[in-house]
Amino acid sequence: MHISTSSIFITLLMALGMILLFYVLIQRKKTHLLFRTDLLILLAMIIWGRLFLPVEFPFTITIAFSALMNPLQALLNIVVFGHRFGEVIMILWCVGMIATALHSLYMLKRMFDLQKIIQKKSEVFHISDFMKVNPKNDYPVWKTDLIEVPMVLGWQKVILLPNAAYSQKEIEHILSHELQHILNHDIWIKQFMNLLTIVYWWFLPVYWPKNQVQIVLEMRVDEKVTRSMTQEKMLDYVSTLVEMNEKITKTVLQKKLRFSSSFFFAENRNVLSYRVQYLLESKRKKKTNKGILLFVFMLPVVTNLVIFEPYHENAPGTEGTWSEQEMQERGYLIHHQDGTYTFCIDGQQATIQNIKDPVFENIKVIEEE
Secondary structure, eight states, X not given: XXXXXXXXXXXXXXXXXXHHHHHHHHHSTTGGGGSXXXXXXXXXXXXXXXXXXXXXXXXXXXXXOHHHHHHHHHHHTSEETTEEHHHHHHHHHHHHHHHHHHHHHHHHHHHHHHHHHHHHTEEEEEGGGTSOOOGGGOOEEEEESXXXXXXXXXXXXXXXXXXXXXXXXXXXXXXXXXXXXXXXXXXXXXXXXXXXXXXXXXXXXXXXXXXXXXXHHHHHHHHHHHTTOOHHHHHHHHHHHHHHHHHOOOOHHHHHOTTEEESSOSOOHHHHHHHHHHHHHGGGOOSOOHHHHHHHHHHHHHTTSEEEEOOOTTSSOTTOOOOHHHHHHHOEEEEOTTSOEEEEETTEEEEESOTTSGGGTTSOEEEOO
């Protein structure tokens, strides 16, 4: 396995296609009847995995695509301020990655500072103080005047509750929901998304699924919390969703607590309607459509199956093509006494007509004796 310009390009191309698929699936009404939320989470993880592995695998098939890759290669080989444009892009990429990582660390520090303030001004309870719960899942509950929205501080596995009056039904539904976020380890999914935006800070499509994934996480929690409920109790849960959503406004503090999950995440009526519709119709859907399931499981293989490479007629290519890295690592040029050049790689040779072609710029040259 190795990384090359072509492997990064095809990774971005394939990821864009899968992101658009994810976006279409979550946006189209009624498509949720074809699958369960876990399938969407799996699709998101495949997208992230593909982006974190922009490499060529041993089974990857190389396809010469001169119409697309030759202009891209020529663009990256343009000299800017004494450096190849491709090198300049990599420098900017790394600088942006470091800056984005530092900003995320700063936000993480602010979150921990806020946690300390909240803890000092909260009444401390446990879930068992409000409802029956498995002792191993009896996590702390902080009631405080500093928030208006129930949420989970994921790193500490603490549930925050606004200091307000709740009916027994409301408190059970809210705590069950927040507890399920903890059990699902949703905080790690969110941080994986944050890590992806740090690495690919310049690639705008990676930001598109963030809100959609948040919706899917809420839908998955709703589904699991109500799975064993009767129809009547599930309707009570839906009623709590609607009633509590009417009472809640987005607060400044909630904006700052980026590393939390929430029963209500400042959703608009369309999002709430989507969650409620999915919940009410989930009983009709026993399992994911087999065709969709097979397609999603095939994505990791399909998206790594091919890679596009530039092709130059004057470069060796009668029996195959090579990536730039392969040509630099395994190939070399022979500079003949008459001024001509021959390129050699893997036992093959070809006379070079245009030695100034950027593809030969970093290849070792051997002088003919």
